[in-house]
Amino acid sequence: MxxxxxxxxxxxxxxxxxxxxxxxxxxxxxxxxxxxxxxxxxxxxxxxxxxGVDRLGRTPRLSDEQLAEVETALLAGPKANGFSTDLWTLARVAEVIERMTGVRYTLSQTWLILRQRLGWTRQRPARRAVERDDAAIEAWAKRDWPRIKRGLAAAAPGSASPTRADSRSCP
Missing domain, CATH: 1.10.10 (Arc Repressor Mutant, subunit A)
Structure with a gap:
């Protein structure tokens, strides 16, 4: 610029x-x-x-003040904004923006606002079982896995041949 x-x-x-x-x-x-x-x-x-002007292109439909209000609402979380789960989607963010400002955005425009104006990145929730026991997994990795791995290396190599290696041909 x-x-x-x-x-x-x-x-x-x-x-x-x-x-x-x-x-x-x-x-x-x-x-x-x-x-x-x-x-x-x-x-x-x-x-x-x-x-020249400080900014090129169209003026944004959301002012900086409106955007700050929207970001505060987003930081409060989806449940605080009336959604049933604690997971943001672009559709939900667009709905919050429209509800708070009256400005409707497409999903791609919503993503641009999140990324360019708010500096947010895409994150996906880690899919882990509720029953997951990290301590048990770590203990297994230290105690059992080395034993299993050693057992695999000590095993004799297999053969893909249907005949035995020690058989002799007949005269």
């Missing part, structure tokens, strides 16, 4: 020095259309016309 502003300001300096649009194209490496647009803006509004 700053580099673009610096190039526009350099173009203003060139225009003020009496240089032509073609000189701006050659020196700054911009297209002829861009140089023409900058020149036209400079002629009508001077230097201020090319200072």
């Amino acid at each position: 700053d580099a673009l502003r610096e190039r526009r300001m350099r173009a203003v300096e060139l225009f003020e020095a009496g240089r032509r649009q073609v000189d701006v194209v050659a020196e700054l490496g911009v297209s002829a259309q861009t140089a023409s647009r900058w020149h036209r803006a400079w002629q009508t509004g001077g230097r201020e016309a090319l200072v």
